[in-house]
Amino acid sequence: MVVFDKPHALNDMSMHYCPGCTHGIIHRLVAEVMDELGIEGRTIGIAPVGCSVMAYNYFNCDMIEAAHGRAPAVATGVKRADPENNIVFTYQGDGDLASIGMAETVHAAARNENITVIFVNNAIYGMTGGQMAPTSLPGQITQTSPYGRDVNHCGYPIRVCEMLSQLEGPEYLERVTVNSVKQVRNAKKAIKKAFQNQLDGKGFSLIEVVSSCPTNWGLTPQAALKWIDEKMLPYYPLGVYKDRSAGEEK
Numbered sequence: 001m002v003v004f005d006k007p008h009a010l011n012d013m014s015m016h017y018c019p020g021c022t023h024g025i026i027h028r029l030v031a032e033v034m035d036e037l038g039i040e041g042r043t044i045g046i047a048p049v050g051c052s053v054m055a056y057n058y059f060n061c062d063m064i065e066a067a068h069g070r071a072p073a074v075a076t077g078v079k080r081a082d083p084e085n086n087i088v089f090t091y092q093g094d095g096d097l098a099s100i101g102m103a104e105t106v107h108a109a110a111r112n113e114n115i116t117v118i119f120v121n122n123a124i125y126g127m128t129g130g131q132m133a134p135t136s137l138p139g140q141i142t143q144t145s146p147y148g149r150d151v152n153h154c155g156y157p158i159r160v161c162e163m164l165s166q167l168e169g170p171e172y173l174e175r176v177t178v179n180s181v182k183q184v185r186n187a188k189k190a191i192k193k194a195f196q197n198q199l200d201g202k203g204f205s206l207i208e209v210v211s212s213c214p215t216n217w218g219l220t221p222q223a224a225l226k227w228i229d230e231k232m233l234p235y236y237p238l239g240v241y242k243d244r245s246a247g248e249e250k
């Protein structure tokens with residue numbers, strides 16, 4: 001009896017992510033959803049610049065690499081080129097989505113582009129060695145805030161779901177995490193819904209996944225998962241921030 005198998009939508013290769021990094025879990029959830037919805041052959045993923053820059057190697061669907069932060073703009077073009085057939089998702093870190101790419105994010109949401117955005121918030125610039133991100137917590141020690149993020153000097157972290165929920169445009173915004181089995185299951189449900197919304201023509205769906213970066217947080221993998229509960233979730237509460245179709249007959 002098969003009790004564990006690789007999703008077909010993930011390629012059979014080892015990933016370059018650090019031990020304890022949750023990018024791998026999130027890749028797997030996206031791939032499982034592609035399998036379950038039977039959309040691998042018509043899905044086009046847009047990879048970001050950041051640790052997941054090589055996501056194009058891992059997903060077994062068509063992939064395009066976007067310039068840093070521009071994934072929602074590329075996704076807009078790909079979706080609009082063939083809206084009936086193309087299923088388009090972006091996969092972006094917090095530096096990519098909420099810093100250099102903030103304009104693309106906000107405008108794609110405001111336009112209610114019928115795309116799916118997977119937003120991996122690990123509160124740091126992982127790939128470049130742990131600089132402060134727009135989502136780094138007040139007091140968080142990073143390479144560019146060695147004494148902790150000083151909000152008087154660097155401003156406050158941006159809560160993306162809360163901010164986008166003020167727009168008329170977006171269809172669905174939810175924040176999840178993947179630091180326990182229960183949370184991984186919830187995250188999968190949210191990711192599946194975000195793809196299903198696109199199939200149903202409902203519009204812009206963004207799932208923010210609160211994630212770990214043990215290497216740049218300077219923690220063991222286990223301690224990093226605990227840090228999510230203790231530090232990240234009080235600042236970034238989990239939940240649905242917008243669901244325009246909530247209450248509609250399923």
Ligand SMILES: Cc1ncc(C[n+]2csc(CCOP(=O)(O)OP(=O)(O)O)c2C)c(N)n1
Nearest residue numbers: 049050051068093094095096124125126127
């Ligand atoms: C135009 C441009 N500016 C800056 C960089 C340098 N750079 C590469 S990745 C990155 C940030 C990545 O952080 P994030 O999006 O949070 O993803 P993570 O690596 O943490 O998964 C930056 C600033 C770049 N590659 N291109």
